[in-house]
Amino acid sequence: MRSERNERDRGRRRASNVRGGGESESDKVASTRPRVSVSPTLPVLSSSSLHPLKRLGQNFLVDNRVVDRIVNALGPASDGTIIEIGPGKGALTERLIDHAGQVVAIEFDRNLAPLLIERFAARNNFKLVQGDALQTDFCGEILPAITARVVANLPYNISTAILQRLIDQRQCLTEMVLMLQREVVDRITAPAGSTERGYLTVLVEAYCESEKLFDVAPSAFKPVPKVWSSVVQVKLHSKIRVEVKDEDLLWRIVSAGFAQRRKTILNNLRHAQEPLQTKVKQHGGASIVLCVAGVDLQRRAETLELEEWARIARAME
Numbered sequence: 001m002r003s004e005r006n007e008r009d010r011g012r013r014r015a016s017n018v019r020g021g022g023e024s025e026s027d028k029v030a031s032t033r034p035r036v037s038v039s040p041t042l043p044v045l046s047s048s049s050l051h052p053l054k055r056l057g058q059n060f061l062v063d064n065r066v067v068d069r070i071v072n073a074l075g076p077a078s079d080g081t082i083i084e085i086g087p088g089k090g091a092l093t094e095r096l097i098d099h100a101g102q103v104v105a106i107e108f109d110r111n112l113a114p115l116l117i118e119r120f121a122a123r124n125n126f127k128l129v130q131g132d133a134l135q136t137d138f139c140g141e142i143l144p145a146i147t148a149r150v151v152a153n154l155p156y157n158i159s160t161a162i163l164q165r166l167i168d169q170r171q172c173l174t175e176m177v178l179m180l181q182r183e184v185v186d187r188i189t190a191p192a193g194s195t196e197r198g199y200l201t202v203l204v205e206a207y208c209e210s211e212k213l214f215d216v217a218p219s220a221f222k223p224v225p226k227v228w229s230s231v232v233q234v235k236l237h238s239k240i241r242v243e244v245k246d247e248d249l250l251w252r253i254v255s256a257g258f259a260q261r262r263k264t265i266l267n268n269l270r271h272a273q274e275p276l277q278t279k280v281k282q283h284g285g286a287s288i289v290l291c292v293a294g295v296d297l298q299r300r301a302e303t304l305e306l307e308e309w310a311r312i313a314r315a316m317e
Helices: 004-013 025-030 064-074 091-099 113-120 159-168 182-188 199-207 247-257 265-270 276-282 286-293 306-314
Strands: 035-038 081-085 102-107 126-130 148-153 173-181 208-216 229-236
Touching: 064 091, 064 148, 064 173, 064 208, 064 229, 081 091, 091 102, 091 113, 091 148, 102 113, 113 126, 159 173, 159 182, 159 199, 173 182, 182 199, 182 208, 182 229, 199 208, 199 247, 199 306, 247 265, 247 276, 247 306, 265 276, 265 286, 286 306
Parallel strands: 035 126, 081 102, 081 148, 102 126, 148 173
Antiparallel strands: 173 229, 208 229
C-alpha cells in the first residue's frame, strides 16, 4: 500500500480536471452551446483518441447499474448545482444533467473535451471547465450558485490530494459522493484502533461525516483495474468539529504522530520536525505535553480519537 505522503506528492504533480469562467444570464439564454473554459497552460492534445490514458490513471465507468446507484445516493435536485470531477465520456454526466439545475464538469484530458461538447452542446445547464482539479477554484466556478455538491470517480493516483483540495474549499461544498480505491475509503472511515487509520482519517473526521455506501467490482470499468473501488458519502462542515485555536498546529501534530506508525506518540513527538519540535520543547517536552493532554505516553497514533488530538494541540497553544 502506498503511503499517504507519497500519494499526496504524486497528486500534486498531476490531476484529472479543469478551470474556467462564467458568462452573463443573457448569454445563457441566447446560446445553446455549453459554457467551456480552457486553461492556457495545458498542452493541446489530439482529439482523435478517446482511449483511457494510463498516465492520468483513467478508468471509465461503464456499468449503468453503478451509475444508477451513484445518482440515487447523490439525489440531484432541479434547483441544485453539481460539480462532477472527471466526467470521462459522460456516462454519469448525462444523468446528472437530466436532474440537476446546473452541472459543472471538470475534465483535465483535452482528448475528451470535444466528445463532451458534442454530447451536451444543447444542454444549457452544462458547463465544462477544462484544467486541473487540484488548481480549480470550485467556489468561483459554481457562481452565481453559493453552494454545490460534488460527485467524482477519482483516479487512484491522485485521490487523496483531490480530497484534501475539496475539504479546503468546504465553505461552498456541502456534500460529496466519491468513488475511490477501496483501500482509500477504508482509511477514510477507519475507527480509532484500526491499523487503517492515518492522517487522512483524522483530517476527514475533523471537517466531515463519512459513510461507506457500497463496493464496486473492477469489471465496472474499462480498462479493468486491478483493485476494487468503493463509493463513500462525505458531508462537509464549514468549521472544524473540535475546539482548537490553531488548526495549523493541530495538523502538524497529527502529521508528526503518524510519521513512524510503529512508534509511540511520545517518540514521534520527541522527533518531530521543526517548527513543531521547538513548540514541544517550549511546553516542557513531549512527555509533559501528553500528560497535560491526558494521553497515555505509550499509545500509538492510530488509537487516538479526534478529540485527543485536539487536547494535545490545546496543551501547546
